[in-house]
Amino acid sequence: MSIILLGPPGAGKGTQAKLLEKKRAYVQLSTGDMLRNAVSEGSELGNKAREIMNRGEFVPDEIMVGIISDKIKSIGEANFILDGFPRTEGQAIALENLLKIRGRSLSAVIELKVDDNLLIERVTGRFTCSECGAVYNDSFKTPKIPGICDFCGNSEFSRRSDDSKEVMKNRLEVYHKHTAPLLQYYENRGLLRSVDGMSSSEEVEIQISGILDDKIAAKG
Ligand code: ADP
Numbered sequence: 262m263s264i265i266l267l268g269p270p271g272a273g274k275g276t277q278a279k280l281l282e283k284k285r286a287y288v289q290l291s292t293g294d295m296l297r298n299a300v301s302e303g304s305e306l307g308n309k310a311r312e313i314m315n316r317g318e319f320v321p322d323e324i325m326v327g328i329i330s331d332k333i334k335s336i337g338e339a340n341f342i343l344d345g346f347p348r349t350e351g352q353a354i355a356l357e358n359l360l361k362i363r364g365r366s367l368s369a370v371i372e373l374k375v376d377d378n379l380l381i382e383r384v385t386g387r388f389t390c391s392e393c394g395a396v397y398n399d400s401f402k403t404p405k406i407p408g409i410c411d412f413c414g415n416s417e418f419s420r421r422s423d424d425s426k427e428v429m430k431n432r433l434e435v436y437h438k439h440t441a442p443l444l445q446y447y448e449n450r451g452l453l454r455s456v457d458g459m460s461s462s463e464e465v466e467i468q469i470s471g472i473l474d475d476k477i478a479a480k481g
Contacts, residue, residue: 262287262340262341262368262369262473262476262477263340263341263343263360263365263366263367263368264281264287264340264341264342264343264367264368264369264370264371264473265342265343265346265347265367265369265370265371265447266278266342266343266344266371266373267370267371267372267373267440267443267444267447268372268373268374268375268458269375269377269380269432269433269436269437269440269441270380270384270429270432270433270436271375271379271380271381271383271384271387271429272373272374272375272380272458273373273375273458273462273465274344274345274373275291275293275294275344275345275396276396276462277344277373277462277465277466277469278291278342278344280462280466281342281469281473282342285340285473286340287339287340287341287342288336288339288340288341288342289341289342289344290329290332290333290336290341290342290343290344290346291344291345292325292328292329292343292344292345292346292348293344293345294345295328295332296310296314296320297314297421300314306324306328309324310324314422314423315422315423315428316428316431317423317428317429317430317431317432317435318431318435319348319349319435319439322349322351322352322355325346325348325352326351326352326355326356326359329343329346329352329355329356329359330355330359333359333360333363334363343356347443348436348439348440348443349439349440349443350442350443350446353443353446353447367450367452368452368476369452369454369472369473369476370443370447370452370453370454371454371455371456371469371472372444372453372454372455372456373456373458373465374455374456374457374458374459375458375459376459377433379459380429380433381426381429381430381433382400383398383401384424384429384432385424385425385426385429386398386399386400386401387420387421387424388418388419388420389418389419389420389421390410390412390413390415390417390418391415391417391418391419392410392413392415392417393410393412393413393415395410395411395412395413397418454472456468456469456472
């Protein structure tokens with residue numbers, strides 16, 4: 262299976278990709294995580310990406326395509342789930358070509374639909390356990406004991422530097438302009454399926470699982 266999770270920032274792509282990684286052993290390919298790792302390592306890529314990400318803009322296609330191409334080569338035949346790629350039509354075309362070269366094709370593109378107002382609230386209130394990566398929110402989901410992670414007991418949390426209100430507004434604008442057109446692109450190829458990303462993450466997971474089980478049954 263080769264799956265894309267498509268949706269605006271804060272739609273829950275990362276959360277769902279991590280669940281699929283845990284429950285179905287799919288490999289999560291998150292370009293956002295790859296870039297954040299590069300930033301924290303201080304690599305050449307990280308130094309280039311830092312400012313771009315902090316403005317809420319896109320890292321150039323040729324860099325992103327190079328990164329994903331290497332990753333897809335390195336995972337061989339494994340099932341994968343792309344989270345954060347493609348974000349432009351150029352990236353989508355490049356992905357199609359690089360899968361074709363490897364004798365693979367996309368199984369499904371799953372859209373997570375969420376209204377913009379909720380996205381702003383989700384993203385600007387988001388914080389993460391620095392130890393285990395559990396995600397919390399000032400408005401919807403604070404730790405049961407304030408200041409202590411529910412899952413690992415750690416007391417340090419972090420916020421992404423691009424999760425401020427101003428940068429988030431720009432990320433949304435850039436999403437609507439450059440990434441949302443991919444919905445039609447994949448609809449035209451018969452690959453698009455949509456789920457209600459406003460539901461709880463458990464419900465979203467059930468909807469996604471249903472789509473994947475249908476795909477597996479159709480193949481089998
Ligand atoms: P979100 O989907 O919540 O905006 P990500 O973690 O996927 O967050 O991405 C964070 C940032 O990394 C993006 O705003 C962008 O600057 C950069 N980025 C990630 N993936 C891509 C990509 N495929 N193309 C261009 N830039 C990317």
